[in-house]
Amino acid sequence: MKSTLSPNNTFLNINLNKILENYRIVEKHLKKGCEVGAVVKANAYGLGQEQVVQALYQEGCHKFCVSNLDEALQIERTLEKEIYLMHGIGSIEMAEIAREEGFIPMLNHLEQIKIWNLIAKEKSEKLKAIIQIDTGMGRFGLSNTEIKKLTTDPDLVSNIEIDYIMSHMSCAEQENHPATVKQLQEFKKYLEFFPGVKATFANSAGIFLGEDFHFDMVRPGCALYGINPTSSELNPMNSVVELYGYIVQKRIIEKEQFIGYRAQYKATPGEKLFVIECGYADGYVRSLSNKGICYAEGYFLPVVGIVSMDAIIVNASALPTALFDEITHIELLGEHITIDDIAKYANTISYEILTTRFGNRCKRFYISDNNY
Amino acid sequence: MKSTLSPNNTFLNINLNKILENYRIVEKHLKKGCEVGAVVKANAYGLGQEQVVQALYQEGCHKFCVSNLDEALQIERTLEKEIYLMHGIGSIEMAEIAREEGFIPMLNHLEQIKIWNLIAKEKSEKLKAIIQIDTGMGRFGLSNTEIKKLTTDPDLVSNIEIDYIMSHMSCAEQENHPATVKQLQEFKKYLEFFPGVKATFANSAGIFLGEDFHFDMVRPGCALYGINPTSSELNPMNSVVELYGYIVQKRIIEKEQFIGYRAQYKATPGEKLFVIECGYADGYVRSLSNKGICYAEGYFLPVVGIVSMDAIIVNASALPTALFDEITHIELLGEHITIDDIAKYANTISYEILTTRFGNRCKRFYISDNNY
Numbered sequence: 012m013k014s015t016l017s018p019n020n021t022f023l024n025i026n027l028n029k030i031l032e033n034y035r036i037v038e039k040h041l042k043k044g045c046e047v048g049a050v051v052k053a054n055a056y057g058l059g060q061e062q063v064v065q066a067l068y069q070e071g072c073h074k075f076c077v078s079n080l081d082e083a084l085q086i087e088r089t090l091e092k093e094i095y096l097m098h099g100i101g102s103i104e105m106a107e108i109a110r111e112e113g114f115i116p117m118l119n120h121l122e123q124i125k126i127w128n129l130i131a132k133e134k135s136e137k138l139k140a141i142i143q144i145d146t147g148m149g150r151f152g153l154s155n156t157e158i159k160k161l162t163t164d165p166d167l168v169s170n171i172e173i174d175y176i177m178s179h180m181s182c183a184e185q186e187n188h189p190a191t192v193k194q195l196q197e198f199k200k201y202l203e204f205f206p207g208v209k210a211t212f213a214n215s216a217g218i219f220l221g222e223d224f225h226f227d228m229v230r231p232g233c234a235l236y237g238i239n240p241t242s243s244e245l246n247p248m249n250s251v252v253e254l255y256g257y258i259v260q261k262r263i264i265e266k267e268q269f270i271g272y273r274a275q276y277k278a279t280p281g282e283k284l285f286v287i288e289c290g291y292a293d294g295y296v297r298s299l300s301n302k303g304i305c306y307a308e309g310y311f312l313p314v315v316g317i318v319s320m321d322a323i324i325v326n327a328s329a330l331p332t333a334l335f336d337e338i339t340h341i342e343l344l345g346e347h348i349t350i351d352d353i354a355k356y357a358n359t360i361s362y363e364i365l366t367t368r369f370g371n372r373c374k375r376f377y378i379s380d381n382n383y
Numbered sequence: 384m385k386s387t388l389s390p391n392n393t394f395l396n397i398n399l400n401k402i403l404e405n406y407r408i409v410e411k412h413l414k415k416g417c418e419v420g421a422v423v424k425a426n427a428y429g430l431g432q433e434q435v436v437q438a439l440y441q442e443g444c445h446k447f448c449v450s451n452l453d454e455a456l457q458i459e460r461t462l463e464k465e466i467y468l469m470h471g472i473g474s475i476e477m478a479e480i481a482r483e484e485g486f487i488p489m490l491n492h493l494e495q496i497k498i499w500n501l502i503a504k505e506k507s508e509k510l511k512a513i514i515q516i517d518t519g520m521g522r523f524g525l526s527n528t529e530i531k532k533l534t535t536d537p538d539l540v541s542n543i544e545i546d547y548i549m550s551h552m553s554c555a556e557q558e559n560h561p562a563t564v565k566q567l568q569e570f571k572k573y574l575e576f577f578p579g580v581k582a583t584f585a586n587s588a589g590i591f592l593g594e595d596f597h598f599d600m601v602r603p604g605c606a607l608y609g610i611n612p613t614s615s616e617l618n619p620m621n622s623v624v625e626l627y628g629y630i631v632q633k634r635i636i637e638k639e640q641f642i643g644y645r646a647q648y649k650a651t652p653g654e655k656l657f658v659i660e661c662g663y664a665d666g667y668v669r670s671l672s673n674k675g676i677c678y679a680e681g682y683f684l685p686v687v688g689i690v691s692m693d694a695i696i697v698n699a700s701a702l703p704t705a706l707f708d709e710i711t712h713i714e715l716l717g718e719h720i721t722i723d724d725i726a727k728y729a730n731t732i733s734y735e736i737l738t739t740r741f742g743n744r745c746k747r748f749y750i751s752d753n754n755y
Contacts, residue, residue, distance in 0.1 A: 053664035
């Protein structure tokens with residue numbers, strides 16, 4: 012689907028309808044009663060926190076996960092939302108702001124728990140929190156020793172209402188990784204220390220591993236934004252973004268010559284090239300040099316030479332002359348070139364492609380049936 | 384140098400004084416009479432177009448290069464500036480806006496020249512432009528055949544005042560690359576077709592190759608922002624940015640375990656780790672997984688495991704206990720870990736590190752002796 016707009020620059024279409032379709036696909040997969048805490052950190056994976064939160068909210072999603080206080084403060088809060096701070100609160104000052112704003116921190120270590128409990132005590136309140144435990148990711152969360160301290164000293168959480176016990180999976184998107192089963196077992200073991208408390212474990216990949224991973228809330232991120240959350244199946248999600256690169260210049264090579272920085276591609280006479288307004292400063296990462304592939308009206312066109320800061324060069328020799336002459340934009344990402352394709356060419360993961368300034372500089376169009 | 388501010392999050396210091404020092408270093412290198420057109424495209428290489436332009440302007444720089452109309456329109460224009468559009472103008476509509484705003488396009492091919500000349504004719508004006516010719520970069524600029532057409536048909540530029548003839552170097556930062564001399568020869572040959580017209584050839588690296596490359600204007604970008612513009616010498620430029628990563632969590636490993644996504648690092652009992660609030664969504668690119676190095680009070684600390692979207696994990700075992708306990712931030716980039724170091728660890732170039740959302744999400748502090 013092409014935007015009806017055809018500006019003289021590179022543009023990004025962000026399809027909010029597709030994000031909502033993905034949200035519904037996730038919901039359909041869930042165990043009965045399991046809720047969704049949509050992950051909208053990193054500016055909703057680069058796609059616009061404001062627009063994504065608003066769309067999801069109207070669809071019925073009222074729980075949102077962000078990484079820290081700064082991101083949470085950017086969410087519009089006139090309507091009731093539960094906003095989880097994944098990095099927790101690191102100081103009394105941060106805790107006071109979080110409390111005032113009604114945010115729910117994920118408490119990742121004893122120091123954070125102490126701060127939150129202290130603030131709650133001072134205000135003579137019970138304050139909600141998620142408690143994260145480490146089951147093998149080794150990043151955020153309480154260690155085995157800390158969990159034992161917590162369960163043997165109820166004073167530590169005397170004024171905390173534990174909303175969920177949480178853990179995060181390290182290898183969920185890798186097929187049959189032994190860490191996945193091991194983490195699940197650890198998680199269930201620790202949950203026994205917290206009878207009656209709700210639990211949240213699965214990220215997008217975890218959701219598609221089955222109901223055993225769902226517990227009371229799941230935290231989809233990548234799946235909402237169209238990244239394949241399964242390890243080996245066809246992508247069940249809808250593609251959400253389309254990036255159309257504007258052709259600044261068309262060249263027909265006159266004599267053999269090198270192309271681009273560091274002379275890493277040699278073009279031959281008659282070769283047809285497009286110079287596209289999109290470079291690594293637009294998130295078209297430099298590791299796509301001589302590796303990226305673009306698409307135009309039935310033809311796949313390779314990136315040639317090194318990706319520049321503001322431009323790539325594409326071999327368009329495959330195009331019929333009339334098409335070469337007329338065309339103004341080519342698909343850098345969309346129906347034919349998926350995020351997962353680009354990540355593969357660039358030797359990274361789709362998440363990095365989405366969040367790395369992707370299309371930040373170009374014009375953005377939000378496609379939606381509703382008015383946001 | 385540490386910022387006096389110590390917020391509970393990751394923060395970026397951008398030192399405008401150092402950018403101005405770099406500007407003066409560039410100026411000192413220049414042939415007499417040669418001017419500077421500062422390259423401030425891509426949001427001044429990610430450091431903030433508004434602040435950088437304002438600082439440079441007050442320092443006496445009045446010529447600025449951006450990639451396209453959108454970037455040009457973001458520059459504050461109350462004072463007199465010459466703003467060059469490196470991608471030129473691709474339509475009548477764009478040309479009309481550019482003319483109205485007083486921008487000077489770099490005309491890269493005959494079609495752009497025709498459009499600009501047409502607009503000028505319609506308004507019965509002479510309009511300034513830079514004409515770019517391709518001398519071996521193979522990206523923007525007129526081909527040999529197009530240059531001949533232009534020089535044999537003066538009508539094509541009847542209403543254009545050619546401000547500069549321009550070309551761009553492809554291999555200037557590589558020591559003694561044969562393309563560099565060849566491009567210079569080609570450029571000089573083509574200049575003979577445009578007697579009396581000024582010329583501009585060198586980017587940052589070209590400036591440091593000597594006066595023969597300077598002509599009438601140079602176009603420094605990376606050098607202003609502290610990237611080493613020489614191929615093999617010590618960096619003559621000042622470092623401009625410092626990124627201090629906030630420590631969200633400190634861990635002491637209790638039993639052998641994998642760390643981070645995909646279980647790509649195994650930590651052993653007693654190992655001390657920092658979890659830092661800075662991931663690939665902050666421009667700490669994922670290729671730094673198990674490769675990045677950070678710094679704290681005399682100690683170099685390696686990144687362990689895969690870089691997450693919002694966090695990295697660092698092995699802090701080298702730190703004395705008291706320091707491990709007290710420290711709140713570590714240097715991800717600055718005096719001890721330079722942009723060029725990070726680029727080397729990440730297997731890319733410094734330019735990509737700067738422009739890839741680098742520190743976009745964290746708090747930014749501009750350091751300046753003046754008020755901007």
